[in-house]
Amino acid sequence: MPIPPAVEIALDTINMRKQALIFVNSKRSAEKVAEDIAKQIKDTQPEWELLAAQALKALSRPTKQCARLALCLRKGVAYHHAGLVHKQRELIEDAFRAGTIRIISATPTLAFGMDLPAFRCIVRDLRRFGQGGMVPLPVLEVQQMFGRAGRPGKEDYGEAICIAGSEAEKQDIIDTYFNGLPEEIISKLANEKTLRTYVLSLIATGFANSHASLMDIFSKTFYASQFKDLGRIGQRVAAATEQLEEWGFVQSEESSNTSSSRAKDIGFISAADLDKPDTARIRPTPLGRRVAELYLDPLAARHILDGFARATILSPFGVLHLLTSSSEFFQPRPRAKEMEMLDALILGSDLLALEPPLYSPDYTAFMGAAKLAAMFLDWIDEQDEESILDKYSIRPGEIYSHRLQADWLLYCANELCRITGQAKAATYSAMLRVRMKHGAREELLALLKFRDIGRVRARMLWNANIRSVGDVRRASLGQLAALLNPAVARSLKEQVGEKGQQPIQ
DNA sequence: CTACCACGACTATAGACAGCATGTC
DNA sequence: CTATAGTCGTGGTAG
Structure with missing residues (x-):
């Protein structure tokens, strides 16, 4: 079996008594590459054994993943991605900085977060699975990875390495990634979620109290300077404001006016609304003010409030699914073989979120939310990390970050329900929050x-x-x-x- | 007939920040 | 649209 180039280069780096980082495009690859390299290494060191032992005991009940990592560490090799628990990540980073670990194969996390320089930086994958198949990595991202090569003050130079499959590809890589310019930074305000959150926050904090004052601020943003078309931006801001009013987070003086209520029925901004004076006062409602303080996407706030308002029976799965199906959660694509289990779970539960039509794009997200909720359900049923890893392929580090997100949203749900007088729902959220924090059944x-x-x-x-x-x-x-x-x-x-x-x- | 292997079809795919007030195994 | 590793099922073959 031929040794893959990335592994070969890594082994060569070890022979040079230097360190290398290898960037790949999936967690699975990161693990595999590290393992492949470790397999080629014969020697052992007591320091490595110590690291392996520490990685194993990072969790009270070590999972398969911990064992796999430990196996690599025993050869002075590691992998690094978001599925690791914080303690393990720190362990690896420190050991690499100290020179104990010689190779880390990692997903792009490593390029952005921490400062981990290495003599060699091997970018193995220049494509990543995205919308519509494999898409090339942004130049900015790859150059960020290149930036890890070389250790200022310790070595004269570093090496950034890509792997090409052909001469043509090699030239292509040189042109785009080595000699090419990084793409322009795109304003985050361009996306709906950020825009409406920002608009609400401006109104809630009193920085803006009319369409004119909103536009005054927006015209000075990076977004405006990038897109220039102020008229188009004005439309989007007005549409966002309209939605916020519809959702009960802001009130404009003309809210009693028929023109805006008619707009609600139609679902877009009527010409009459666009004509209304820019100076009409817009004020936050108390609820809107709290949503802004929580820095919650207004859409998610509405989704959560509506869900609770619809509820007849509150169940852990129903409430958790309401939160995981909100725009504040990233829903994974559930796998085909999980669908049956999720369907059964959904069928037997009192869901608060509305079920989108089958085969619509929203349906996948709905099922993804169900997967996360199911995972949480196991967690609060005192299942350990190992069984969650087996059942859902969600790694310990990911369980943790999902839990962090859920904790925040449960807090938000509690606040929103309290403010809107849904006392039972507020209490229920608070109770679930404790269970989620500890991963325990209600009786505890x-x-x-x-x-x-x-x-x-x-x-x-x-x-x-x-x-x-x-x-x-x-x-x-x-x-x-x-x-x-x-x-x-x-x-x-x-x-x-x-x-x-x-x-x- | 069964154990085993070769091969093709199919599946899945990175990351992580917000509030609040402190202490999990 | 572009990759790649792991899993699963099939069918063939050797024993």
Whole structure:
């Protein structure tokens, strides 16, 4: 079996006693390349064994992924992507900086986030799966990766390497990526979500109180300087404002006027609206102000509020799906073989989000949201990372970042429901938030209120029939210390108000 | 008849920031 | 539209 060029170059770098970064286009490739290189290496070092051990114990229950990483680390090689837990990423970055690790194969994260210089920087993949198949990487991104080559102050030069399949491709790569200019930076305001969030924030903070003052600000933005067509921008800003009003986040003085209410029916801005004086006052509603403070996409806020308003029964899956189906979540494409399981789950649940028509583009997102919600459901059913990795192919680091997002949205949901007087929904969100934080079943909620008690310890207490604050109070210190460690047991007793306790014998 | 292999069809694909107030295994 | 690795199913062949 021939050794792939990227692996060969990496091995050569090791022979030179230098370090290399290899950039690839998927997490799976990053893992494979690191493994392929590790397989070619015979020697071992105690430092590497130590790293491997640390990577393994990054999670309380190591997953297959941890084992795989450890295997690479034992040869001084690592992979790096967002599926790793923060602790593992840090471990790898530090070890690379210290020179212990010699090769990292990584997804583009590494090029942007942290400052990790290497002698060689190998960009193996110049295409990535995007809309409509494999698309070339932006020049800007590739040059960002090249920028990791060379260690200022330590070496005179660095090497940026691409891999071409043919002479023609080689010339192409040189022209676009080495000698070409990076593409122009495109203003983020061009996208709807950012635009409406920005418009609401301007109105909510009082920086703008009319279409004229909004335009005054927009005309000075990078977006305006880039697109120049102020008339078109004005239309988009007006459309965004109109939507915000429809959603109840802002109020314009003419809101009682028939012209704008008619526009709602039609679903776009009528000519009459465009004619209305630019100086008509626009004010935020209290709800709109809070949405802006939360920095939440107004569409997501509306989606969440409508979902709760529709609800007859609140279930964990229904609420979680409402959040994961919002515009604040990136919905993965569920895999074909997961569909059946998701369909069954959806069928047996009280969903709050509306089901889009089958085969519409929204439907994929809807199912993707169901996948995330299903994963969360397992998480709050106390399933561990390994089983989630097996069932959904979602890696520990990704579980974590999804949970972070869900935590934020549960907080937002709680706030929105509180403000709009949906007390039950607010309480439910708060409860789910605690369960999501700890990954625990509902029955453990009382125990989770204690400091130093997470889902593992809470479960141990529960199994020992200590299930409420009262039970904790009634249990003896010795009894608790037999289950948990003595320091935690003592702290627990303190928390139920038993101060002057004697140290454990 | 079964175990095994070669091969083609099919599937899947990077990343991560917002509030708030501190302590998980 | 462009790639590539892993999985799964099929069909053929050797034993």
